Every structure is written in C-alpha cells, then in structure tokens.
Amino acid sequence: MRAMRAETFSGYQGLKLIELPKPAVTKGKALVRITAAGVTPLDHTILSGQFHGSKPPLVLGNEGAGVVEDGGGTDFPVGSRVMFFGAYGAFEDGTDSEWVAVRKEDLCLIPDNVDDVSAAGIPVAYLTAQVALTLAGFRAGKTVLAPAIGGSIGNAVTQLARALGAKHAMSSTTNHAKAEQAKALGFNEVVDTSSEKLGDGVRRITSGYGADIVVDGIGGEVLSEALGVLALGGSLTTLGYSASRKTTIDVTNLIVPQASIRGLNMFAQPKASIRTAWKVIVSLLKSGAIKPIVAKTFPLVEAAAALRYLVEDRPFGRVVLTI
Ligand SMILES: NC(=O)c1ccc[n+]([C@@H]2O[C@H](COP(=O)([O-])OP(=O)(O)OC[C@H]3O[C@@H](n4cnc5c(N)ncnc54)[C@H](OP(=O)(O)O)[C@@H]3O)[C@@H](O)[C@H]2O)c1
Numbered sequence: 001m002r003a004m005r006a007e008t009f010s011g012y013q014g015l016k017l018i019e020l021p022k023p024a025v026t027k028g029k030a031l032v033r034i035t036a037a038g039v040t041p042l043d044h045t046i047l048s049g050q051f052h053g054s055k056p057p058l059v060l061g062n063e064g065a066g067v068v069e070d071g072g073g074t075d076f077p078v079g080s081r082v083m084f085f086g087a088y089g090a091f092e093d094g095t096d097s098e099w100v101a102v103r104k105e106d107l108c109l110i111p112d113n114v115d116d117v118s119a120a121g122i123p124v125a126y127l128t129a130q131v132a133l134t135l136a137g138f139r140a141g142k143t144v145l146a147p148a149i150g151g152s153i154g155n156a157v158t159q160l161a162r163a164l165g166a167k168h169a170m171s172s173t174t175n176h177a178k179a180e181q182a183k184a185l186g187f188n189e190v191v192d193t194s195s196e197k198l199g200d201g202v203r204r205i206t207s208g209y210g211a212d213i214v215v216d217g218i219g220g221e222v223l224s225e226a227l228g229v230l231a232l233g234g235s236l237t238t239l240g241y242s243a244s245r246k247t248t249i250d251v252t253n254l255i256v257p258q259a260s261i262r263g264l265n266m267f268a269q270p271k272a273s274i275r276t277a278w279k280v281i282v283s284l285l286k287s288g289a290i291k292p293i294v295a296k297t298f299p300l301v302e303a304a305a306a307l308r309y310l311v312e313d314r315p316f317g318r319v320v321l322t323i
Helices: 041-047 116-120 123-135 152-163 176-184 198-205 220-227 271-287 300-313
Strands: 002-006 015-019 029-039 063-070 081-085 099-103 107-109 143-145 168-173 190-192 211-216 230-238 260-263 294-299 318-322
Touching: 002 300, 015 300, 029 081, 029 116, 029 300, 041 300, 063 099, 063 116, 063 123, 081 116, 081 123, 107 271, 116 294, 116 318, 123 152, 123 211, 123 271, 143 152, 152 168, 152 211, 152 271, 168 176, 168 198, 176 190, 190 198, 198 220, 211 220, 220 230, 294 300, 300 318
Parallel strands: 143 168, 143 211, 168 190, 211 230, 230 260, 294 318
Antiparallel strands: 002 015, 029 063, 029 099, 029 318, 063 081, 081 107
C-alpha cells in the first residue's frame, strides 16, 4: 500500500512516498481503508523532531476517516464509515496511508450527514475541545474564550460551547481577513487582535465580566493575555503552542480572581472520557448544531505541501489529505 512516511525528523523533506505491506487484522482491531486524513500541527511538531516519544521512520497522521473492510464485528460491520484518533501517527504508523489496523475502541461511526473529508478533520479537534470543556466544568450559561477562530481547536471549542449553551463563546484572530470570514460564517464574538487587544475585546463582549473558561492552543503572548481576562474562579487550559511554548505571566492574573491554569494531553485521557465526548459530538453533528469547516484538501502525495499550508499560511478551517 502507498504511505507517506517521515524517514527522518528533519522537516518537510523527510516525508517520502513509499510502499508498505497492508496491515494485518489482529484481535481487537479493524482494518480500515483510509479515505481521508486530517493534517494537524502535531505532524509538524513530530517532523521537526520536537515531540517526545515519536521515532522515525513513522507514517504521520493522527486522525482519519475511512471504511471498515474487516474485523469490525457487529459494532462496525464491513462497509461502515468510521472516523478515529489515537496513538496513530505519533507512537505507531498513522493515517497518511491507504490502510490502518485501528483498535476498535478508537472507532466512531460517521453520521450520514457528514462526508469523509469533513469527518477526517473531526476527531482531534472536537475530542480535544469537548474533553477540555468537560474538565473545565463547562455548563450552559458559562462564558468561554478559545483563541484562533480559524484554527482547529479555537473553532471546535467555539462551536461546541455555543451549541451547548454558553452565554458567550468567544474567539480571536490576528488576521483582519479571517475576522471578516468569521463574521460571514456567523461567528459574532471574535476579537480581531489586529485592531483591538484580546483583553479589551473580551471585556467589551462580556460587559467587563471576562471568561469563566479559556481553552488555549496558542501559547506565547496569547496565553499571557488570555490569563488576564479570567473571571472570578475561572480557569485556563493550556494544550498547545502554535505561537510559542514559552510565555511570561502576571501572577496577579491568577491570584486576584483566584483562577487556575491546567494542562491537557489527549494521549493521557481515559478511554471512557473519549467515549463520553464522542456521544456529545455525534449528537451535535447529527442535529447540525456543529459544522466542521474544511479549508483545503490535498492528495496524499502532497502531504508536505499540505502541512506547510497549514502551519505557514494559517488557513481558516481544516487541511485534509484525500487518500
Ligand atoms: N494537548 C493536546 O492533546 C493537543 C490536542 C490537539 C491540539 N494540540 C495543539 O494545540 C495547538 C493548536 O492546534 P490547532 O489544530 O488548533 O492549530 P491550527 O489549526 O494550526 O491553528 C493554529 C492557529 O494559531 C494561530 N497562530 C499561529 N501562530 C500564531 C502566532 N505566532 N501568534 C498568534 N496566533 C498564532 C493562527 O490563527 P490566526 O492566524 O487566526 O491568528 C492559527 O490558525 C497545536 O500546538 C497543537 O499541536 C494539542
């Protein structure tokens, strides 16, 4: 089978199109013919040799969608359309290939109203967003901020919080054109940080209240500024570093509102939390309350260009490889 494999963790040129044997179905696994694979910043982190635990050569791709060909049992009969995320593309070969033997516990049936390309970009973003909101104690009426409306985490948290009854589901962008795009797509609580400070925007939208919950995948100055908008007893979850792994914080932003900061690692989540999150996500997908956004697709052989487009061009929506 064809696969795009990182032969070395030396940047884009480390990715090579190769032939590998089709994986065998073993106990507890289903053979999935991959139709589409989500491209994530994790692929970039691994490819630049900055992720703990990954070793080359490695087929990248942490999430995907496809069709069950064998071993799915009664839960995932042959021909079922499935989406999944797990250790794939990080600790074992991933979805940038024609087939993957997937642990059945990682599979989720794709609702009929969602196509494979959209589905391929759902698992990482929406599971992370839902788990983050749950761990932060989200419930209807809370005020939520998730920076970067065009990014996968910012968009998924905003869509989920809004669909689940947040009082405010706020986001941001550093790019004026993306702020306009967000407005056109119906995201009306987005701070355009090219013309307004993140904290000023959040205070304007919430009439001075701030955010009960911040979910931040950006790091750097964005994290530092987002800490400054926490409401009394609020919390910030840090889970990514698209801008920077390093930041400086003003500790009074935690002390005065008695707020807290926590980390989130999706590879460390119990399977039960993932199952619970899937239930919420699937139900909202079926009702149309959340709508995944795909910016662009690339063929498998252009995996390097796809990753470069995601990280360097910062599109609004997901980048997906069609297999
Ligand atoms: N801990 C976990 O388990 C977990 C799970 C999922 C993801 N993550 C991590 O979370 C992070 C975000 O992932 P994602 O999929 O949402 O990324 P993404 O889709 O690539 O979006 C990142 C966004 O960050 C903004 N950005 C990039 N560079 C910036 C900078 N220098 N300053 C300010 N904003 C900047 C851009 O928005 P604008 O252009 O609009 O400003 C961009 O669209 C990544 O580091 C990813 O690896 C971690």
